[in-house]
Amino acid sequence: MSQGETSLKQASQSGPRGCNTAAALAGGRIREQFPILETTVHGKPLIYMDSAATTQKPQRVIDAIVRHFTHRCSNVHRGVHKLSQLATESYESARETVRRGIGAAESQEIIFTRGTTEAINLVAQTFGRQRIGEGDEVLITAMEHHSNIVPWQMLRDEKGIVLKVVPINDRGDIDLNDYEALLSDRTRMVSIALISNALGTINPVKEMVRLAHARNIPVLVDGAQAVGHDVVDVQDLDCDFFALSGHKMYAPSGIGALYGKADLLDEMPPYQGGGDMIATVTFDKTVYNGIPHRFEAGTPNIVGAVGMGAAFDFLQETCFEAITAHEHDLLTYATEQVGAVPGIRLIGTAKKKAAVLSFMLEGAHPHDVGTILDLDGIAVRAGHHCAQPVMDRFGVPATVRASFAVYNLRSDIDALVQGLHKVREVFCK
Amino acid sequence: MSEFRELYQEVILDHGKNPRNFREAAEGERTAYGHNPLCGDKIQVHVAMDHGVIENVAFHGQGCAISTASASMMTQTLKGKTLEAAETMFQSFHNLITGTGDPETDLAGLGKLAVFAGVREFPVRVKCATLAWHTFKAALTHSEEPASTE
Known part of the structure; x- marks a missing residue:
């Protein structure tokens, strides 16, 4: 484990009473605190996976x-x-x-x-x-x-x-x-x-x-x-x-x-x-x-x-111990599931990673992927993420990026994978 | 399925995947560079003129399905047109994809380009569809500055 990682973990994690667990976050109760998750987009329930751009806001x-x-x-x-x-x-x-x-x-x-x-x-x-x-x-x-x-x-x-x-x-x-x-x-x-x-x-x-x-x-x-x-x-x-x-x-x-x-x-x-x-x-x-x-x-x-x-x-109140464990689970699951879609190339596979999954889908431009996912209510980022030198380093014009936060569920990732299969039907025939 | 089919018509998918007139500049052609900073799309449009008539148009670069298909179909459409006709066409095309102007008049003059009508439901994709056109205009004016959608 790197020193930087250690420092992230070392500080006190003894949260207040009533602290969440990763299992509780995986169950999705915390979603009730985010009113925007009730929104529909193009007639579909919002599935928000663009938290690295901005997070949604809890009721408090x-x-x-x-x-x-x-x-x-x-x-x-x-x-x-x-x-x-x-x-x-x-x-x-x-x-x-x-x-x-x-x-x-x-x-x-x-x-x-x-x-x-x-x-x-x-x-x-x-x-x-x-x-x-x-x-x-x-x-x-x-x-x-x-x-x-x-x-x-x-x-x-x-x-x-x-x-x-x-x-x-x-x-x-x-x-x-x-x-x-x-x-x-x-x-x-x-x-x-x-x-x-x-x-x-x-x-x-x-x-x-x-x-x-x-x-x-x-x-x-x-x-x-x-x-x-x-x-x-x-x-x-x-x-x-x-x-x-x-x-x-x-x-x-x-x-x-x-x-x-x-x-x-x-x-x-x-x-x-x-x-x-x-x-x-x-x-x-x-x-x-x-x-x-x-x-x-x-x-x-x-x-x-x-x-x-x-x-x-x-x-x-939510507790970092639970947040990091939950987001790590989402990243692991997403890496497996999205990584298994044919034609996917993951961009960024560092040893220590936060819950950010950047990828390319062969045959489909990130913007087209983003538009088709959007029509299913799935919000991801498609672009250069204000890091053009990173895109140049990997020889891509842009990537699709799914990024996770406390309110995401494994089922969100399932929806993303389904959406990617739909993109493949259109672009990768 | 039907919603995105309105945007991604078969013709668009075809041109996106197999762009026509997709090549480097030939000798004697004017070239301009276009860039959509929002998504990183980069394009070059090459034009050969003959006495006020567009003798040939081609393009090169990388972009999404919408921008590539738009560029591809633009090159086919503009060949043999006068500059005046090209200008009118761009205006009609712009009206079509932004949902402004008079649809009947605009559609009449656009021919095959009418397949881009679905773009009007996707305002963030308008720039994808117009990048090639802006770059074409820059090539005509010998602009040294890259054409930008911004």
């Missing part, structure tokens, strides 16, 4: 949002009036929930952002701009999402930094020797995905952090695909930054967070200028606020943060 997240707008809607960190105090309390309490959810030491280390993308851009544009100069290197992997490529390319074009890429093998794994060999005395930052959105690969991030830190290189972890599927403990990973998105962990879109070690955040210049990020302003001089507020200019996505807090509560 929806309720928390409605409750906030019904009882606590106000601006934060401003008014002396009661509602403003309540809204501030909700917002800051969500920050504390996020802190607990990812195992950070202090809530001031949690900065609310629009999502993972903004979190990475924030680091590139503040920490990166300040500390990475011409000829310095930033190391990423060949399986990164565009959001962990483009911000560094923008810095490259602006400052002449060098972007280096750790290759992946045909299974979709990196080799730690390749990684280590690319850590040079010019490397100023390592920025890597914990889980690949296109391939499902779980990277040995803890070990990668250790190797980087041995050379005093800071590490940013893109955790978008990890939070919500397994325990994340940023202190155990020992990463310097960790980026996450609410909408991939049962919370609304437009909210996410950046975790950063307090001593690093303290030294970083502001990201955007505006209200809330300042201590005092005159026309001559502005004194910036402390962390985390220095990085949250303008009125934040208050209700989004509240929804994200509720989503962490949902995860805590």
